[in-house]
Amino acid sequence: MSNLKRLPRRNGFSLIELIVIIVLFGIMGTFLITLKGPLVNSTASYTWFQDQMALQQEMENIIGQYKYNRSTQGTLFGLPAFRTWVIGRPYVVSAETGFITFTPALSAATTTYGSSSIQTSPPGGAPAILIVTLRLNGQTLSCLLS
Amino acid sequence: MNRNDGGFTLIEVIASLVILGIIVAMTGLGLVEGIRSYLFTRMTADTVQQAQFALTRLRLEFVNMEAPSAGNIDSITFRSDHTRRSAAGSGYLNQGYDTPGTTYQFSRTGTQINLIRRASGGSAETQPLITGLGAYGTNPAVDAFLGYTVNTATSPSGSLPGDFRDLKLITVRLIMNRTDENGTLTFVTAVNPRNNGLANCPESIPGGQ
Numbered sequence: 001m002s003n004l005k006r007l008p009r010r011n012g013f014s015l016i017e018l019i020v021i022i023v024l025f026g027i028m029g030t031f032l033i034t035l036k037g038p039l040v041n042s043t044a045s046y047t048w049f050q051d052q053m054a055l056q057q058e059m060e061n062i063i064g065q066y067k068y069n070r071s072t073q074g075t076l077f078g079l080p081a082f083r084t085w086v087i088g089r090p091y092v093v094s095a096e097t098g099f100i101t102f103t104p105a106l107s108a109a110t111t112t113y114g115s116s117s118i119q120t121s122p123p124g125g126a127p128a129i130l131i132v133t134l135r136l137n138g139q140t141l142s143c144l145l146s
Numbered sequence: 147m148n149r150n151d152g153g154f155t156l157i158e159v160i161a162s163l164v165i166l167g168i169i170v171a172m173t174g175l176g177l178v179e180g181i182r183s184y185l186f187t188r189m190t191a192d193t194v195q196q197a198q199f200a201l202t203r204l205r206l207e208f209v210n211m212e213a214p215s216a217g218n219i220d221s222i223t224f225r226s227d228h229t230r231r232s233a234a235g236s237g238y239l240n241q242g243y244d245t246p247g248t249t250y251q252f253s254r255t256g257t258q259i260n261l262i263r264r265a266s267g268g269s270a271e272t273q274p275l276i277t278g279l280g281a282y283g284t285n286p287a288v289d290a291f292l293g294y295t296v297n298t299a300t301s302p303s304g305s306l307p308g309d310f311r312d313l314k315l316i317t318v319r320l321i322m323n324r325t326d327e328n329g330t331l332t333f334v335t336a337v338n339p340r341n342n343g344l345a346n347c348p349e350s351i352p353g354g355q
Binding site (some may be wrong): 015019022023025026029030043045046049050053056057060061063064065067068071072 | 154158161162165166168169172173176187190191193194197198201205295297311314315331333334335336337338
């Protein structure tokens with residue numbers, strides 16, 4: 001027994017050190033799993049598709065109303081009045097719902113338009129083309145009416 | 147007893163076991179939750195994909211529909227403009243030749259929706275469009291498969307208007323059963339038929355074909 005007292009201190013970790021490391025790993029692992037849960041538990045595909053359906057549904061409603069107005073020539077028959085009605089609908093981006101002109105003419109091979117050219121009233125001397133833009137949670141749906 | 151004999155005391159062993167037990171329990175709970183989350187996400191993605199496929203087909207058919215002859219909350223029968231277009235060739239949506247007078251029907255029966263094609267003078271061909279549907283109700287604005295909104299209305303009713311030109315929207319609702327646990331996922335869309343004789347439809351046939 002007296003020889004044991006002369007043994008040098010052994011290399012390696014003490015029990016306390018091991019426990020501290022294990023506890024730290026446990027805490028970190030728990031955090032990782034806890035954070036990963038909400039990420040994996042995402043319903044992104046469902047909400048994304050629901051948003052897409054909501055945009056399509058509203059656009060179909062607008063198109064249906066547009067066709068009805070054209071056939072009956074009611075109070076919303078004119079495109080300016082129709083634009084006013086459309087802007088009150090859900091998901092409509094008013095800044096991107098207005099009248100546009102194509103440059104150059106429609107007969108040319110290339111036609112371009114930009115959001116900066118969207119006007120609140122029809123341009124004079126050119127066919128009125130109304131662009132309607134709907135947006136919901138980053139998804140955008142547009143339609144041209146003339 | 148010598149304190150430096152290299153062994154662990156009982157207290158040290160118990161403390162280690164307790165700590166390890168706690169860690170194992172927490173890790174196990176996290177793993178279970180992770181697996182449940184994965185299964186939930188996979189179920190959601192599968193269900194959305196099925197619904198997307200079915201709704202795309204329904205939208206396509208309703209956009210091009212002509213002359214609906216009957217419609218309620220569970221079924222609608224109509225002709226399609228590809229019947230007319232196929233007069234010079236084969237139909238572009240269905241294999242084979244659509245003879246004039248061919249009708250199509252979407253019908254919800256129990257937990258599935260069928261597409262039924264009836265050639266004029268021929269027998270009916272039935273194809274399932276989607277299965278795994280949940281429980282439906284009878285309110286076309288809330289829980290029915292189909293609803294019909296006329297031009298002057300803002301909410302759907304359960305019956306097809308007598309004049310096709312009065313039809314503004316067909317509301318379609320899919321209520322899908324969740325496969326991992328109880329509950330349903332609902333998908334709703336609406337379609338404006340393009341060929342119902344209103345303005346801006348050069349190929350329209352007022353009142354039907």
